[in-house]
Amino acid sequence: MAETDFSTLVGLVEHYSPSGDERLAVAWLVERMRALGFGEAFVDGGGNAVGVMGSGPRQVVLLGHIDTVPGEIPVRREGIPPHEILYGRGSVDAKGPLACFVDAVAQAGVTDGWQFVVIGAVEEERESDGARFVADQYRPDFAVIGEPNNWDRVALGYKGSAWAEVTLRREQSHTASGEQTAAEAAVEAWLAVKAYADTFNAEKSRVFDRLLPTLRGMESGQDGFEQWARLNIGCRLPVEVTPEAWYEKLVDVASDSHLGGDCHITVERVGYPVPAWEGEKNSSLVRAFLNGIRQTGGTPRFVYKTGTADSNVVGPVWRCPAVVYGPGDSSLDHTPDEHISLEECEKAVNVLTRALQVLAAK
Amino acid sequence: MITVSCPECAAEITLEESVEVNEIIVCPDCGVDLEVTALDPAEVELAPMEEEDWGE
Numbered sequence: 001m002a003e004t005d006f007s008t009l010v011g012l013v014e015h016y017s018p019s020g021d022e023r024l025a026v027a028w029l030v031e032r033m034r035a036l037g038f039g040e041a042f043v044d045g046g047g048n049a050v051g052v053m054g055s056g057p058r059q060v061v062l063l064g065h066i067d068t069v070p071g072e073i074p075v076r077r078e079g080i081p082p083h084e085i086l087y088g089r090g091s092v093d094a095k096g097p098l099a100c101f102v103d104a105v106a107q108a109g110v111t112d113g114w115q116f117v118v119i120g121a122v123e124e125e126r127e128s129d130g131a132r133f134v135a136d137q138y139r140p141d142f143a144v145i146g147e148p149n150n151w152d153r154v155a156l157g158y159k160g161s162a163w164a165e166v167t168l169r170r171e172q173s174h175t176a177s178g179e180q181t182a183a184e185a186a187v188e189a190w191l192a193v194k195a196y197a198d199t200f201n202a203e204k205s206r207v208f209d210r211l212l213p214t215l216r217g218m219e220s221g222q223d224g225f226e227q228w229a230r231l232n233i234g235c236r237l238p239v240e241v242t243p244e245a246w247y248e249k250l251v252d253v254a255s256d257s258h259l260g261g262d263c264h265i266t267v268e269r270v271g272y273p274v275p276a277w278e279g280e281k282n283s284s285l286v287r288a289f290l291n292g293i294r295q296t297g298g299t300p301r302f303v304y305k306t307g308t309a310d311s312n313v314v315g316p317v318w319r320c321p322a323v324v325y326g327p328g329d330s331s332l333d334h335t336p337d338e339h340i341s342l343e344e345c346e347k348a349v350n351v352l353t354r355a356l357q358v359l360a361a362k
Numbered sequence: 363m364i365t366v367s368c369p370e371c372a373a374e375i376t377l378e379e380s381v382e383v384n385e386i387i388v389c390p391d392c393g394v395d396l397e398v399t400a401l402d403p404a405e406v407e408l409a410p411m412e413e414e415d416w417g418e
Contacts, residue, residue, distance in 0.1 A: 153413070207414050287384035290397060290410065294384075300410040307416060330415065 006086070006342055008032055009099035010075070013088035018070040019125045022047065025066050029102070029120050036106035038118075046133025049120035053105050056115035060356065061138050061318075062105065063131065063310055064098030064146030064326070065124035069334045077342075084342045091340040093333040094124070097146030097326020100345060104352035111360045124310055127272050131310035135317040142285045142321050142359065144352070145311040148328030148340075151348040152298035154289045155324035157208055158309045160237030160276035162246050163216075166254050168263040169228045183220040185263045186229035190215050192257035193233065193250065204238075208276075208304040211246075212236035232270075236306055243273030274312035278304075283321035284362055285355075292354035296347050305330075325352065364404045370394040377404060 011032060017025035026049040033041040033051030040052040049066060068090035075088035098120050105116045117138065121130030149155045168186050173179040180188075193213050201210040217232035235246055251267050280286070281302065293300040311324050327348035328340045364377040373391035377398065381387070385398045386409050395409035 149415075154410070282386045284382075286386075287382060290384040294399070301413055302410045303413045303415050305415055 005103075006099075006345065008036075008102050009086065009091070009096060009340075009342075009345055010077075012066070012095040012099050013086065013091050014075050016072045016089060017067055018089075019067040019123050022067050022122045025049075026120060026122070029066060029098075033102060033106075033118065036102065037109070038106070039110070044119075044133065044137070046130050047122045048130045048134060051102065051105070051118040053108070053116040053118075054110045054114050056113070058113055059115045059117065059138070059140045060142045060144065060359065061117045061119065061134075061140040062101040062144045062146065063119045063121060063134065063314060064101050065094050065122070065130065065310060066098060066120035067122050067125050067130075068093065068095070069125050071336065073336065073338055082343045085339050086342055087337075087339040089338055092148045092328035092330065092338050094146050094148060094326060094328075096328040096340045096345055097148060097348075100327055100348045100352055101144070101146055103349045104356060107349065107353045108356040108360075111356070114360045116356065121310060128274075128310055128313045131313040132272075135314045138318070140318055140320055143311075143314065143318055144285075145309055145314070145322065145324040146326045147309045147324050148326045148330045148333070149303055149305075149324060150301075150329065151296075151327045151344045151351060152293050153301045153303045154286060154293075155303045155305055155309075156281055156286075157239075157278040157304035158276065158311050158324065159208060159212070159306050160239075160241075160243060160274050160312060161234065161308045162237060162243040162273035163232070163234045163270035164247060164250055165268045165270055166231040166233055166250065167228060167266045167268070168230075168254075169226055169266075170263045172222060172225050172227055179262075182222075182227040182229040182263055185257070186218065186220065186231055189254040189257045189265070190218075190231055190233070192253050196249070196253045197235075206304065207306055208278075209238045209240070211238065211241060212306065237276050239276040239278050242275050247273075274308055275316060277309075277311045277315035277322075279311075279315075279322050279324075285321040285323055285359060288355040288358040289323060289325065289351065291358045292351035295354050296350045298347070298351075364401070366398075366404045366406045368392060368394065368396065369406065369408055375406070
């Protein structure tokens, strides 16, 4: 197993870069990739850090993200090697995986017939602006997306996500009239959405295949003429339900829920919905990762996630074999205790280096 | 012709000539996913476990 210098990871974590404020970290990473021998390294039109190794014609894009959630955590190393831990915002989500990409491509070096492109994308924690920019810039043969999943696990699926504001309005009525209020109709609408999801999910053993609606907010009001109530509903989507289909179903279910009422219902989309992404289990890319994990002494595992990642953005556009990979414990994502094991990072670099070599040898 | 034994149900499985190391195959008898971990001699193990997890 080749030894890993942790300079890339530590340097990235030391450059605190919450979404919208990634510029200095991007500049640092570009310089770091140049120093590691990438043939090209630059900031692209979307503000992402890009490093290119080799000239192709076959291409692997390794897409990590360089932004983090806000909340700076003092960067420090604790413990004694090989059990050393690095604390800092982004150490897990997802500078650990991004540093792994950079170091592995540097170790793999220029490989005849192949081009490895490492991207440190901006804004993943908000609306994935960086990934949306690169989605149209590349058509890779294989893609690796960087998120923490432990060094010996390969992620093959991320659920989709769609947010909506459901608003119910009706004419004002007297409180003694007994008529259903907009707020009451909203409660019924939410219960109907839950009931629909429960029915949909009844025969599905995997959480990955289920609808997971959540009520994230509720407010209501009135004036002399009108009452209104608004539900903020998010839903984690399975592969078989596109955001478009979910929004249509939301309109149907909410409308049917108050057939006896007089409410006017509107469903407004919030943010960028993304479809679920599921990778092919039996691709040469997956085989290369299984090989790398076994060669590094691990027993590989697959994982399907209920969250979203940039794979949801680029997957439907690139339509190539893809996996999500990276060291770290994703339960530490966004927590004040965010940290990563350096031993795990070193293993992940070896897995990825080996995977790239196996892939390129085919 | 390469044959292996399913570690789950002991069925004899004939591998295709084009099979690759780390390829996932399905046992025709019990339906379990298997990973080809070696070819000379051929060996198979239960394919990686599928887990579910929250988070990004």
